[in-house]
Amino acid sequence: MPLPHNRRVTRSTSRPVLIAPSLLAADFTRLAEEVAAIESAGADWLHLDIMDGHFVPNISFGPAIVKALRPLTRMPFDVHLMIAPADPYLAAFAEAGADLISLHPEAGPHLHRSLQTIRGLGKKTGVVLNPGTPVESIAHVLDLVDLILVMTVNPGFGGQSFLESQLPKMATLRRMIDESGRDIRLQIDGGVTARTAPLCLEAGADVLVAGTAVFGAPDRAAAIRAIRGGQGA
Numbered sequence: 001m002p003l004p005h006n007r008r009v010t011r012s013t014s015r016p017v018l019i020a021p022s023l024l025a026a027d028f029t030r031l032a033e034e035v036a037a038i039e040s041a042g043a044d045w046l047h048l049d050i051m052d053g054h055f056v057p058n059i060s061f062g063p064a065i066v067k068a069l070r071p072l073t074r075m076p077f078d079v080h081l082m083i084a085p086a087d088p089y090l091a092a093f094a095e096a097g098a099d100l101i102s103l104h105p106e107a108g109p110h111l112h113r114s115l116q117t118i119r120g121l122g123k124k125t126g127v128v129l130n131p132g133t134p135v136e137s138i139a140h141v142l143d144l145v146d147l148i149l150v151m152t153v154n155p156g157f158g159g160q161s162f163l164e165s166q167l168p169k170m171a172t173l174r175r176m177i178d179e180s181g182r183d184i185r186l187q188i189d190g191g192v193t194a195r196t197a198p199l200c201l202e203a204g205a206d207v208l209v210a211g212t213a214v215f216g217a218p219d220r221a222a223a224i225r226a227i228r229g230g231q232g233a
């Protein structure tokens with residue numbers, strides 16, 4: 001059911017909402033300007049989608065772009081690896097300037113070892129659940145996880161429609177995180193807009209990735225405010 005943008009949201013966590021625009025939706029001919037624009041528009045993190053044309057049916061960019069952008073902004077770099085295997089590239093993304101590196105259990109071969117490697121590189125860790133991936137796949141690695149990312153589209157492309165079927169998964173994960181007592185963020189990615197963001201926040205999310213809804217907006221500051229839960233879009 002469509003929701004008005006200024007609807008009051010009942011959140012199940014009091015942590016501040018962070019907005020992480022996905023660079024995939026930026027104008028690639030003007031990356032430096034695009035990053036500066038969203039930072040001054042109020043973005044909290046920069047979300048960088050790394051695709052290999054094998055794990056997902058699209059190819060984006062690699063550590064060289066991450067490294068080139070690193071000196072241009074103070075925003076933390078939230079790197080989402082959609083590559084398999086991921087292990088051979090973890091050090092390269094850490095050295096390029098990633099602050100947090102997320103990967104999929106399906107990237108294999110050993111999720112627990114990959115998370116240990118990321119922590120060993122001094123970076124925060126994330127695990128990503130595709131729409132068809134059950135929460136149980138990460139139940140035994142929570143001690144190594146700083147962020148859980150729930151995909152609300154099948155990964156590979158921006159501009160897809162939000163899958164409401166993933167809302168119960170978010171609520172389950174929110175309970176799992178709270179019961180664990182651990183400091184784990186719950187991030188949502190795919191089709192996040194001012195309309196779908198309140199659904200995510202009510203289900204317990206505290207980090208929202210948005211590509212098209214931020215980079216495609218004429219007023220990016222208003223778009224970020226609207227997604228975060230304020231007025232203005």
Ligand SMILES: O=C(CO)[C@@H](O)[C@H](O)COP(=O)(O)O
Pocket residue numbers: 022024025047049080153154155156157158159160189190191192209210211212213
């Ligand atoms: O990881 C992905 C897609 O694989 C996402 O980060 C998208 O890039 C988000 O784009 P929008 O759905 O917000 O346009």
